[in-house]
Amino acid sequence: xTTKLNIKVNEHVSAVSAAPDTPLLYVLADExxxxxPRFGCGLAxxxxxxxxxxxxxTRACVTPVASVQGKSVTTLEGLPAWYARQHKLPQAPAMxxxxxxxxxxxxxxxxxxxxxxxxxxxxxLARNAAPSxxxxxxxxxxxxxxxxxxxxxLRAISRAAAVIAGERT
Amino acid sequence: MSRTARxxxxxxxxxxxxxxxLLVGFQLxxxxxxxxxxxxxxxxxxxxxxxxxxxxTWLAIHADNTATLYIGFVELGQGSTTALxxxxxxxxxxxxxxxRTATVDTNVTPNQGGTYSSAAIQRGRPQVALAAAEARGxxxxxxxxxxxxxxxxxxxxxxRVSVLxxxxxxxxxxxxxxxxxxxxxxxxxxxxxSIDRYRLVGKPIARRDMAAKVTARHSxxxxxxxxxxxxxxxxxxxxxAAYGAGAKILSLEESSIxxxxxxxVLRRGDFLGVVAPREWDAVRAAQQLKVSWEQPPxxxxxxxxxxxxxxxxxxxxxxxxxxxxxxxxxxxxxxxVAKCYGPYQAHVPFAPNCxxxxxxxxxxxxxxxxxxxxxARRSLAxxxxxxxxxxxxxxxxxxxxxxxxxxxDAAQAAALLSQLAQAPVRLQFMRWDEHGWDTYGPAHVGxxxxxxxxxxxxxxxxxxxxxxxxxxxxxxxxxxxxxxAEWPPSPVQGVNPLAAGGMYDIPNIKLVNHRxxxxxxxxGAWLRSPLDLSFCFASEQVIDQLARDLRMxxxxxxxxxxxxxxxxxxxxxxxxxxxxxxxxxxxxxxxAGVVRGRGIGLGTHLVSYGAAVADVEVNVRSGVVRIxxxxxxxxxxxxxxxxxxxxxxxGQLVQTASRLLKEEVxxxxxxxxxxDWASYxxxxxxxxxxxxxxxxxxxxxxxxxxxxxxxxAAAGAIANAFFDATGVRMTRYPLTPSRVLAALAxxxx
Ligand code: FES
Ligand code: FES
Numbered sequence: 009x010t011t012k013l014n015i016k017v018n019e020h021v022s023a024v025s026a027a028p029d030t031p032l033l034y035v036l037a038d039e040x041x042x043x044x045p046r047f048g049c050g051l052a053x054x055x056x057x058x059x060x061x062x063x064x065x066t067r068a069c070v071t072p073v074a075s076v077q078g079k080s081v082t083t084l085e086g087l088p089a090w091y092a093r094q095h096k097l098p099q100a101p102a103m104x105x106x107x108x109x110x111x112x113x114x115x116x117x118x119x120x121x122x123x124x125x126x127x128x129x130x131x132x133l134a135r136n137a138a139p140s141x142x143x144x145x146x147x148x149x150x151x152x153x154x155x156x157x158x159x160x161x162l163r164a165i166s167r168a169a170a171v172i173a174g175e176r177t
Numbered sequence: 178m179s180r181t182a183r184x185x186x187x188x189x190x191x192x193x194x195x196x197x198x199l200l201v202g203f204q205l206x207x208x209x210x211x212x213x214x215x216x217x218x219x220x221x222x223x224x225x226x227x228x229x230x231x232x233x234t235w236l237a238i239h240a241d242n243t244a245t246l247y248i249g250f251v252e253l254g255q256g257s258t259t260a261l262x263x264x265x266x267x268x269x270x271x272x273x274x275x276x277r278t279a280t281v282d283t284n285v286t287p288n289q290g291g292t293y294s295s296a297a298i299q300r301g302r303p304q305v306a307l308a309a310a311e312a313r314g315x316x317x318x319x320x321x322x323x324x325x326x327x328x329x330x331x332x333x334x335x336x337r338v339s340v341l342x343x344x345x346x347x348x349x350x351x352x353x354x355x356x357x358x359x360x361x362x363x364x365x366x367x368x369x370x371s372i373d374r375y376r377l378v379g380k381p382i383a384r385r386d387m388a389a390k391v392t393a394r395h396s397x398x399x400x401x402x403x404x405x406x407x408x409x410x411x412x413x414x415x416x417x418a419a420y421g422a423g424a425k426i427l428s429l430e431e432s433s434i435x436x437x438x439x440x441x442v443l444r445r446g447d448f449l450g451v452v453a454p455r456e457w458d459a460v461r462a463a464q465q466l467k468v469s470w471e472q473p474p475x476x477x478x479x480x481x482x483x484x485x486x487x488x489x490x491x492x493x494x495x496x497x498x499x500x501x502x503x504x505x506x507x508x509x510x511x512x513x514v515a516k517c518y519g520p521y522q523a524h525v526p527f528a529p530n531c532x533x534x535x536x537x538x539x540x541x542x543x544x545x546x547x548x549x550x551x552x553a554r555r556s557l558a559x560x561x562x563x564x565x566x567x568x569x570x571x572x573x574x575x576x577x578x579x580x581x582x583x584x585x586d587a588a589q590a591a592a593l594l595s596q597l598a599q600a601p602v603r604l605q606f607m608r609w610d611e612h613g614w615d616t617y618g619p620a621h622v623g624x625x626x627x628x629x630x631x632x633x634x635x636x637x638x639x640x641x642x643x644x645x646x647x648x649x650x651x652x653x654x655x656x657x658x659x660x661x662a663e664w665p666p667s668p669v670q671g672v673n674p675l676a677a678g679g680m681y682d683i684p685n686i687k688l689v690n691h692r693x694x695x696x697x698x699x700x701g702a703w704l705r706s707p708l709d710l711s712f713c714f715a716s717e718q719v720i721d722q723l724a725r726d727l728r729m730x731x732x733x734x735x736x737x738x739x740x741x742x743x744x745x746x747x748x749x750x751x752x753x754x755x756x757x758x759x760x761x762x763x764x765x766x767x768x769a770g771v772v773r774g775r776g777i778g779l780g781t782h783l784v785s786y787g788a789a790v791a792d793v794e795v796n797v798r799s800g801v802v803r804i805x806x807x808x809x810x811x812x813x814x815x816x817x818x819x820x821x822x823x824x825x826x827x828g829q830l831v832q833t834a835s836r837l838l839k840e841e842v843x844x845x846x847x848x849x850x851x852x853d854w855a856s857y858x859x860x861x862x863x864x865x866x867x868x869x870x871x872x873x874x875x876x877x878x879x880x881x882x883x884x885x886x887x888x889x890a891a892a893g894a895i896a897n898a899f900f901d902a903t904g905v906r907m908t909r910y911p912l913t914p915s916r917v918l919a920a921l922a923x924x925x926x
Contacts, residue, residue, distance in 0.1 A: 043394070047605065051853055053855060103392060110391050111388055114387065114824060116390055118576045120526075122390060144862075146862075151862070154576065154859065155527070156831025157824075157828060162865075
């Protein structure tokens with residue numbers, strides 16, 4: 009049964025109509041027309057659909073939309089603003105430092121998996137400002153890339169950590 | 178009937194922005210005005226392919242002094258679009274910012290054949306360079322008239338033409354042509370720029386699509402929406418049976434989804450699907466629809482697959498024969514024999530395939546991720562029973578596909594559902610559809626025998642390969658009633674000399690295919706570097722073993738058996754990049770039970786030259802193999818964009834590590850059982866080796882493919898590194914812990 013729900017996405021409260029058990033992913037993609045979270049497996053196995061729910065990386069493909077009521081959802085679209093709030097910047101940058109670092113490393117191949125890579129990487133950098141290579145690999149291990157771009161993502165996360173550290177000092 | 182009256186009514190595509198979502202709209206309308214006087218139809222308004230013998234087919238110059246390059250190759254995430262733009266901008270003397278490409282579309286872009294076998298650069302570069310150079314010539318002639326000078330006296334800077342040594346007066350390409358067509362035949366005889374004047378070719382120009390992709394501004398095909406469309410899902414058994422068996426509907430209870438508002442069941446033959454206005458409703462309906470299937474248990478099962486393949490009737494065909502094998506073996510000091518086994522492996526793009534279709538009574542638009550839109554159009558026209566020129570196919574970029582994944586199947590499914598529903602449909606495969614109904618890279622049994630003289634010269638080599646070919650009919654078409662059929666035999670479906678001994682100078686060599694009846698096995702198609710991983714896994718281990726038996730360094734042994742300068746060059750490049758040194762002592766085990774080894778391998782797909790070095794660690798207690806470092810070198814002639822090629826090598830090597838260590842399609846007698854990332858695991862971050870890509874640049878050579886040409890070599894290098902660490906030859910991959918432990922136990926290690 010379709011019902012009306014209010015969900016907060018990228019700091020904006022939207023009224024959506026969906027069956028309460030609808031996975032959040034379909035609401036974000038179809039009702040709110042967001043292009044960050046995207047379908048990859050629907051089974052919580054790949055990380056394609058990742059969003060932040062109250063700052064915690066969450067698989068939108070298995071998260072019922074009703075369960076995020078009263079919480080704050082951040083998608084890739086809202087990540088620079090989320091970063092600005094974390095770091096008390098006066099305004100949102102065009103990109104999160106990790107997004108820029110991925111371009112600087114020319115990391116992408118098809119780039120489809122990068123929604124999840126960026127969301128997870130940003131979550132990690134918010135928790136651990138200077139992660140070691142092993143810590144990065146461990147944090148990212150639940151995110152797959154079929155094109156095999158892992159080595160460049162690893163470099164980009166380290167690069168972004170250095171950039172963030174530089175901004176702070 | 179006049180010529181214009183017969184021109185088809187065809188869809189025109191337009192983009193509408195609505196709430197941030199990209200809507201792709203199109204309407205059926207006459208191709209162009211009824212006036213027969215107008216000679217040049219608007220680009221895209223008539224069915225293609227446009228005439229490749231016209232400059233206008235390839236290039237348009239706009240009033241703002243920018244250009245559009247029309248190429249028939251699709252972007253698969255390999256950056257070849259950037260490289261082809263570099264080629265065109267180089268000849269035209271434009272900056273990269275002044276040139277772009279158009280969406281691949283059967284109404285718009287030329288038919289250059291499919292984007293296969295790393296073809297975009299190899300086949301695309303000469304065509305694009307010649308067209309651009311010829312266009313430049315025509316532009317300069319016009320400029321010479323305008324400026325009252327001769328063509329030889331002109332210079333071009335960013336599309337602005339002036340007399341040599343003077344900035345002014347000048348005239349831009351845009352002013353010379355505006356939006357107007359060239360109206361020139363493409364002779365293909367223009368003189369190309371000399372290498373010493375290259376500004377762009379050979380430079381690692383950054384890809385321009387990345388900013389939009391990391392900020393979610395880019396639209397993948399999965400993001401496209403059509404006005405008033407329905408969401409569609411296919412309903413199939415979880416996992417395919419033997420190709421020839423297909424799947425038959427025994428019973429169907431349409432009422433089982435009556436509780437899902439708006440969901441409809443659609444069927445043609447055994448092709449079954451559901452549509453609903455809301456996506457989640459389509460997903461639920463597909464899962465809850467009660468249907469029972471007949472899938473006769475005719476498969477051998479993945480555990481007995483290789484025995485069944487060898488016991489089966491096969492068609493024998495000699496792929497290559499040179500010299501006299503018998504006398505070659507007679508004169509040998511050492512010979513080595515091995516039989517090796519490769520699994521079925523899947524393409525499984527990170528995003529399951531998606532397609533959109535709007536099929537009307539008299540015309541159709543299909544947006545899909547086919548690597549060959551003209552071929553897709555042909556199969557769709559047949560399936561929809563529409564004339565070819567009434568079907569328009571556009572490319573939409575999805576996730577990396579690595580060969581023939583289910584993109585044609587998805588296009589057909591979307592088209593069938595749209596025709597049956599009489600509404601536009603967006604079809605998205607679920608994860609199990611893609612994993613379970615892929616056209617897999619075929620399994621392989623390879624038997625190699627090779628011999629060398631006492632001074633280390635390879636003197637005889639024989640390879641027998643058992644495999645089936647590729648399936649011609651995609652799943653949706655087959656289920657809807659088209660009989661399954663295989664591709665006719667072709668060299669690329671069989672033993673590849675450049676991954677099976679042909680890199681070396683061997684006077685007596687014979688390569689034999691044993692083609693199996695594909696209808697009795699799983700669906701097959703080309704998977705990045707088709708079959709080559711299996712060939713090199715077998716062949717390069719045998720070459721390696723000969724070197725060891727002769728107490729020679731495996732790199733030096735290969736080196737003295739190569740005459741071809743480019744094969745030797747690529748081998749030297751990887752050896753020096755990896756700091757290869759002859760091993761002087763046996764590997765030692767550490768306290769954790771880990772032994773380390775290093776191996777080298779050589780081989781490629783159809784073109785270019787590939788070599789690799791692998792470093793591995795084997796835990797002899799757990800059986801876990803870790804690849805710690807892969808070095809891959811490629812000689813692909815003139816490399817237009819070395820940055821892209823380094824990125825490609827990185828992907829190739831990571832994927833080879835994944836395929837050698839983890840990937841295997843499993844099935845029982847009835848159907849495929851590896852249906853997702855849990856049952857078909859691929860390499861993860863924690864398992865990812867360090868990667869060193871090495872590009873051998875040869876600007877004076879023609880450009881050849883670089884999308885898959887280090888994978889065969891890397892497969893050989895990994896197998897040889899495992900032996901170097903353990904003293905045990907693995908005969909079957911993937912090198913899973915249980916398989917490794919069994920092999921170690923068998924040799925008493
Ligand atoms: S789509 Fe959600 S984890 Fe794969
Ligand atoms: S870049 Fe293609 S899946 Fe990661």
